[in-house]
Amino acid sequence: MKELSKEEQMEIKYGHMTKMVERRMPGVRDPIIKKIHEHFGIVIFRRCSAPADFSERVFKDCFGGKKVKTILEIGTLNGITASVLTQYAEKVITMDIIDYAMKYEIWDKLGVSDKIEFRMVENELQKAKMISNMKFEFCYMDGDHLHHTWSDFMMVKKCGRVLLHEAILDGSQPNLLANSLPPEEIRFFNYGKKTSSLAYWSKE
Numbered sequence: 001m002k003e004l005s006k007e008e009q010m011e012i013k014y015g016h017m018t019k020m021v022e023r024r025m026p027g028v029r030d031p032i033i034k035k036i037h038e039h040f041g042i043v044i045f046r047r048c049s050a051p052a053d054f055s056e057r058v059f060k061d062c063f064g065g066k067k068v069k070t071i072l073e074i075g076t077l078n079g080i081t082a083s084v085l086t087q088y089a090e091k092v093i094t095m096d097i098i099d100y101a102m103k104y105e106i107w108d109k110l111g112v113s114d115k116i117e118f119r120m121v122e123n124e125l126q127k128a129k130m131i132s133n134m135k136f137e138f139c140y141m142d143g144d145h146l147h148h149t150w151s152d153f154m155m156v157k158k159c160g161r162v163l164l165h166e167a168i169l170d171g172s173q174p175n176l177l178a179n180s181l182p183p184e185e186i187r188f189f190n191y192g193k194k195t196s197s198l199a200y201w202s203k204e
């Protein structure tokens with residue numbers, strides 16, 4: 001029997017996921033997402049929270065296309081959303097409890113390394129201290145939704161504009177948080193699959 005290539009094996013292993021991600025990526029226009037897909041394949045999008053139109057639908061709407069100085073992201077993983085965010089800020093600071101190696105390769109390939117600063121989180125107290133010393137105009141909260149949604153929000157809400165991941169999943173902590181905020185300050189972005197939904201809070 002012919003031995004399967006690595007790509008074919010991946011396709012079998014992740015075929016279901018490929019379809020799922022592709023459903024979330026109809027007619028991708030974001031050049032960053034396109035380039036990542038082109039160079040690293042669909043598998044890299046596993047656990048990534050960015051829907052295909054993350055840029056157009058969320059950021060162009062949120063910022064009216066304007067760039068801000070600094071964006072903070074909690075939850076880096078492979079640095080995909082951090083890369084997308086570089087289009088909307090002069091600098092992106094992204095933090096995680098794990099320093100995944102793949103993100104450096106992705107950032108290098110995209111030529112965005114000098115716009116992104118990675119901060120390793122040792123514990124929540126250190127994270128709180130780091131954030132209290134930072135100035136940023138927007139935060140994408142995509143870390144530990146189960147245990148740290150509320151404490152992360154307390155740390156970052158000073159910026160006045162926070163995007164919450166998984167916010168339409170009934171009973172999820174981001175959902176409870178989003179529903180506890182004044183309705184006129186919250187806007188939901190539903191992507192059909194509730195785990196990949198977003199809510200944008202802005203107090204302007």
Ligand SMILES: C[S@@+](CC[C@H](N)C(=O)[O-])C[C@H]1O[C@@H](n2cnc3c(N)ncnc32)[C@H](O)[C@@H]1O
Pocket residue numbers: 047048049050074075076077078079080081082095096097098121127142143144148
């Ligand atoms: C869904 S992934 C982030 C995906 C990434 N934003 C993207 O879409 O490209 C969530 C990440 O949060 C990180 N994380 C978990 N607990 C955390 C914490 N307490 N503070 C910061 N990051 C945390 C995990 O290690 C994981 O990499």
